[in-house]
Amino acid sequence: MKMSLQHKFVEFIPEKVEEGILYVSIEYCTAIHKCVCGCGNEVVTPLSPTDWKLTFNGKAVTLHPSIGNWNFECQSHYWIKNNKIEFAGRWTEREINLGRENDLKHKIEYFEVPDISKEESVVQEIPKPTIWQKISKLLRL
Template structure:
């Protein structure tokens, strides 16, 4: 397969047709049949720690590449402007390193998110407080 058509849907259909990339923005998910032709369904969650979707008004791109390491085919490709661009095969070691990097990226992302919510709330200076500080300054002079 060299090209995918894109189709925006609310719900992912029960029957996934070959050659179509279904995108549900409501559920932040894209799905298609593996580009190698093996027939497996490839789910790509769209999120800050998974895939990013670009749409230029005519074509779809997904980033990063799609590595189907859990499938027998172990196909590896990019979807750029609706075109399938095959990438080189990865060794088991490269796959393992990639999985560790993905896990670390997710851990860092969610730890950062959590640490922000744990920060103590700082009082926000309001205009009234600023003006009262200025007024007090002039009263003391």
């Protein structure tokens, strides 16, 4: 039997987060729940292009990617798919560090502002007419 969470769409995250409920605030782009291992820690998952993505199919929610509670003593690791909890394998310290580096790399790439000074300019300067071109133009009138 798989564990599951109920989802609850809220504007504000309640002061008392209850076990077994995934609170989702679309307005504040945040989801929060108690760690499913039972340690009691609150797990905050920001919703953004570089953090977690939430899918709601009208009946259940899915968070992607997995939840790795690397800063908690429990270091639990699991997926929330269609309100069901799927436990994932434990990660080594090396895997955790590589995951963090990868996350940081994706954030930098996403938020990086291109340096247009290094790119070729697409605007070509039009040379100013010489004095002889100006005189020639006047004589043609």
